[in-house]
Amino acid sequence: MKIRIVGGGPGGLYLAVLLKKHNPDDDIQVYERNRPDDTFGFGVVFSDETLGEFLEYDEPSYRAITESFAYWDEIEVHVGGQVVRSGGHGFCGMARKQLLLLLQRRARELGVKLHFQSEIRDLAGFADADLIVGADGINSRVRELYRAHFRPQVDERPNKFVWLGATKPLETFTFIFRNTEHGLFQVHAYRYDQELATWIVETTEDTWRRAGLDRASEADTVAFCEKLFAEDLAGSRLISNRSIWRSFPTIKCERWVHDNIVLIGDAVHTAHFSIGSGTKLAMEDAIHLYEAIRRHPGDVRAALAAFEAGRREEVSILQHAAQVSLEWFEHTPRYRGVDPLQLAFSLLSRSKRITYDNLRLRDADFVAAVDRWFAQQVRERFGFAVNTEKPVPPMFQPFRLRDMELANRVVVSPMCQYSATDGLPNDWTFQHLTSRALGGAGLVFTEMTDVSEEGRITPGCTGIYRDEHVPAWKRITDFIHAHTRAKVCLQLGHAGPKASTCLPWQDRGMDWPLPEGNWPIMAASPVPYRPESQVPREMTRADMDKVIADFVAAARRALAAGFDMIEIHMAHGYLLSSFITPLMNRRTDEYGGSIENRMRFPLEVFDAVRAVWPAEKPMSVRISATDWVEDMGVTGDDAVVIARLLRAHGVDIVDVSAGQTSLRAKPVYGRMFQTPFADQVRHEARIATIAVGNITTADQVNTILAAGRADLVALARPHLANPYFTLQAAARYGVAEQYWPPQYESAKAQLETLARRQNEELAELRAAARPEKPREALARLDALRLRRVG
Ligand SMILES: Cc1cc2nc3c(=O)[nH]c(=O)nc-3n(C[C@H](O)[C@H](O)[C@H](O)COP(=O)(O)OP(=O)(O)OC[C@H]3O[C@@H](n4cnc5c(N)ncnc54)[C@H](O)[C@@H]3O)c2cc1C
Numbered sequence: 001m002k003i004r005i006v007g008g009g010p011g012g013l014y015l016a017v018l019l020k021k022h023n024p025d026d027d028i029q030v031y032e033r034n035r036p037d038d039t040f041g042f043g044v045v046f047s048d049e050t051l052g053e054f055l056e057y058d059e060p061s062y063r064a065i066t067e068s069f070a071y072w073d074e075i076e077v078h079v080g081g082q083v084v085r086s087g088g089h090g091f092c093g094m095a096r097k098q099l100l101l102l103l104q105r106r107a108r109e110l111g112v113k114l115h116f117q118s119e120i121r122d123l124a125g126f127a128d129a130d131l132i133v134g135a136d137g138i139n140s141r142v143r144e145l146y147r148a149h150f151r152p153q154v155d156e157r158p159n160k161f162v163w164l165g166a167t168k169p170l171e172t173f174t175f176i177f178r179n180t181e182h183g184l185f186q187v188h189a190y191r192y193d194q195e196l197a198t199w200i201v202e203t204t205e206d207t208w209r210r211a212g213l214d215r216a217s218e219a220d221t222v223a224f225c226e227k228l229f230a231e232d233l234a235g236s237r238l239i240s241n242r243s244i245w246r247s248f249p250t251i252k253c254e255r256w257v258h259d260n261i262v263l264i265g266d267a268v269h270t271a272h273f274s275i276g277s278g279t280k281l282a283m284e285d286a287i288h289l290y291e292a293i294r295r296h297p298g299d300v301r302a303a304l305a306a307f308e309a310g311r312r313e314e315v316s317i318l319q320h321a322a323q324v325s326l327e328w329f330e331h332t333p334r335y336r337g338v339d340p341l342q343l344a345f346s347l348l349s350r351s352k353r354i355t356y357d358n359l360r361l362r363d364a365d366f367v368a369a370v371d372r373w374f375a376q377q378v379r380e381r382f383g384f385a386v387n388t389e390k391p392v393p394p395m396f397q398p399f400r401l402r403d404m405e406l407a408n409r410v411v412v413s414p415m416c417q418y419s420a421t422d423g424l425p426n427d428w429t430f431q432h433l434t435s436r437a438l439g440g441a442g443l444v445f446t447e448m449t450d451v452s453e454e455g456r457i458t459p460g461c462t463g464i465y466r467d468e469h470v471p472a473w474k475r476i477t478d479f480i481h482a483h484t485r486a487k488v489c490l491q492l493g494h495a496g497p498k499a500s501t502c503l504p505w506q507d508r509g510m511d512w513p514l515p516e517g518n519w520p521i522m523a524a525s526p527v528p529y530r531p532e533s534q535v536p537r538e539m540t541r542a543d544m545d546k547v548i549a550d551f552v553a554a555a556r557r558a559l560a561a562g563f564d565m566i567e568i569h570m571a572h573g574y575l576l577s578s579f580i581t582p583l584m585n586r587r588t589d590e591y592g593g594s595i596e597n598r599m600r601f602p603l604e605v606f607d608a609v610r611a612v613w614p615a616e617k618p619m620s621v622r623i624s625a626t627d628w629v630e631d632m633g634v635t636g637d638d639a640v641v642i643a644r645l646l647r648a649h650g651v652d653i654v655d656v657s658a659g660q661t662s663l664r665a666k667p668v669y670g671r672m673f674q675t676p677f678a679d680q681v682r683h684e685a686r687i688a689t690i691a692v693g694n695i696t697t698a699d700q701v702n703t704i705l706a707a708g709r710a711d712l713v714a715l716a717r718p719h720l721a722n723p724y725f726t727l728q729a730a731a732r733y734g735v736a737e738q739y740w741p742p743q744y745e746s747a748k749a750q751l752e753t754l755a756r757r758q759n760e761e762l763a764e765l766r767a768a769a770r771p772e773k774p775r776e777a778l779a780r781l782d783a784l785r786l787r788r789v790g
């Protein structure tokens with residue numbers, strides 16, 4: 001085969017090595033515009049996992065890599081004069097130049113022809129090639145030649161960064177945060193040989209401009225950064241090498257293959273440097289492409305199709321992690337004032353790959369310190385006499401809102417059961433709520449319970465609009481208070497434009513109008529939710545007064561029914577949400593237009609309820625923190641404005657949900673996918689938050705809390721499958737103090753023993769699956785060979 005590779009970066013060279021090794025008869029040539037030792041940038045990093053794969057595919061280059069790298073295990077976070085250290089991370093760093101030189105040497109040794117100072121402008125010279133690989137980096141010429149086919153999307157990120165070197169042999173992967181009069185600067189630094197470190201400086205565009213760096217020469221940049229980080233550099237110098245301030249482009253391509261041309265590495269996808277994976281991705285692409293070619297001998301097109309089909313998902317998972325990570329660094333100014341330990345935890349867990357449990361395996365002392373810090377906060381802020389020496393994990397720490405004390409941080413999220421008749425809670429409602437309370441959650445929400453008959457979503461929704469509803473609710477709250485330690489929150493709502501619709505399992509399902517027996521509906525504006533929905537009437541002042549009176553009457557009944565807390569539902573496209581989102585609110589009076597205007601009626605409702613709800617009892621509000629509709633609708637930044645208004649009116653905690661306000665929404669699903677909004681609202685609006693949305697494990701609950709992304713964590717569907725989520729987690733974490741009703745107490749010891757055994761089994765499995773440290777792997781291979789020779 002004739003193979004032509006454009007670009008002699010890590011991706012192109014490694015591919016040449018693997019292919020030539022596999023088939024020495026192939027004619028493989030690499031074209032690189034630079035000279036062999038002419039490379040921009042400084043060091044690259046690999047994790048233990050990545051190195052393990054390199055060993056499998058080409059031992060000589062693996063050996064050469066491990067001989068020249070600097071290995072380290074710890075991450076340090078420098079902030080506010082403090083240094084926080086966490087171990088167990090296993091990285092190696094090496095000079096990019098060194099990596100390229102050793103891959104060039106290996107390629108030559110195998111017979112690959114390398115052409116340096118050969119810039120490829122078009123592919124005319126490769127007409128007879130069987131395979132052409134565009135491994136030509138971020139500004140790929142090959143990609144641009146066939147732009148219309150590959151359809152690249154380039155997302156230029158707002159932050160500015162510059163890639164520098166430092167004559168400082170750092171011991172750890174180091175993150176530095178430094179406040180200046182211009183704003184916050186941060187450094188990502190790691191050692192790559194005996195003497196030198198990569199030193200990437202990053203900041204927001206505003207701060208960069210304020211500091212005058214938009215006009216700075218390379219020398220000015222070095223001088224500025226040396227002064228700013230003088231303390232951290234401790235006499236060492238910064239070095240530049242075509243070090244200009246840039247914005248990071250996240251690149252994705254709709255297609256990776258065109259006839260016999262394929263793109264790999266940065267040419268086809270990029271991943272932000274904060275997860276240190278661009279080189280890894282390029283070299284793994286090379287491995288996957290090599291595998292595809294090996295498996296489809298003589299059929300290049302089939303091989304390329306298999307490569308793209310097999311590799312896309314993995315790349316998109318990594319790009320997603322990189323996206324979450326880069327966004328964390330874009331938003332660091334919001335964490336000003338956060339304790340260094342919590343900031344470090346938030347940093348480490350930013351891209352969801354490292355969690356509380358995972359970090360406990362890597363560095364148990366670090367997590368123990370976080371637990372102690374968390375417990376001290378609970379003691380100092382709320383006055384709970386919790387154990388701060390040997391604290392329980394954050395999930396099991398108590399919490400207080402006004403006079404309401406919660407035994408732990410787990411919330412059963414509101415879930416409509418659509419099983420009531422005429423709003424009256426019945427046996428189903430009773431068992432649904434009481435069994436979840438028995439399962440150990442600190443706070444149990446009722447389903448959205450409507451303030452009027454016409455405010456129901458469906459004919460099966462519960463209500464609290466008649467005095468007869470009160471005893472039925474009281475039976476539930478009495479049971480929960482008598483037999484569990486849970487508190488109960490009533491979620492009060494009015495369905496507005498989504499009222500008078502089917503039960504999920506009836507006719508056409510959720511959000512569709514009833515087949516018959518519809519009642520008139522109203523909303524902020526006459527905007528139907530679905531094209532098939534009833535058109536709601538635009539609310540008049542009289543309608544607003546009636547709704548306020550209904551909410552107030554409902555709150556009075558809630559008090560009589562023994563609820564501990566009320567949540568006003570302002571999310572998901574229901575009545576109050578229809579005022580907040582501009583997608584549904586078209587009003588031209590003082591209730592439409594600006595966010596302040598759109599919030600006016602929801603706040604009138606809140607104020608009226610707050611006035612009759614006892615001062616010692618808390619209130620929350622659920623919001624849709626985004627409409628998930630690009631360029632329109634509510635965004636995370638709007639949610640901050642909304643939350644600030646709520647806080648000013650006395651809301652105690654914001655329940656941060658998202659979406660369900662428009663059929664045009666394009667939610668970005670994933671684990672804990674709405675939690676970033678809880679984090680943003682909590683830090684930018686400075687109000688307590690509840691995180692919710694695809695949170696499924698106790699590990700995730702602990703991660704969210706320890707990182708300070710929320711104060712409480714709500715789970716909906718996991719509680720349907722497992723009401724005992726909290727008590728089971730307590731057994732797994734060895735937390736004995738959570739309350740078990742005496743009737744069920746005999747199960748506790750057995751569950752705890754079982755959990756201990758499972759933990760031990762899991763620890764063994766994990767130890768066996770741990771990637772080998774590079775030098776351990778080599779020693780094992782050498783010993784094996786010696787034994788064979790012997
Ligand atoms: C600030 C910063 C820090 C980074 N830190 C890390 C890190 O720590 N770890 C990590 O793994 N990655 C890191 N990366 C990413 C890493 O540099 C790239 O992701 C990686 O090098 C991609 O490899 P590649 O082979 O696809 O492309 P490249 O390494 O960019 O190689 C492409 C090659 O093609 C050549 N070329 C381009 N056009 C032509 C042409 N027309 N003709 C001939 N030759 C051409 C170029 O000269 C270049 O040598 C970082 C990136 C940045 C910007």
Ligand SMILES: Cc1cc2nc3c(=O)[nH]c(=O)nc-3n(C[C@H](O)[C@H](O)[C@H](O)COP(=O)(O)O)c2cc1C
Binds near residue numbers: 414415
């Ligand atoms: C069956 C069901 C009913 C729901 N009913 C309500 C509700 O009444 N009020 C509300 O605010 N959210 C409601 N939700 C949304 C949940 O409270 C929660 O925000 C959402 O399901 C995401 O959490 P999860 O991933 O843990 O399920 C409901 C969800 C489910 C699955």
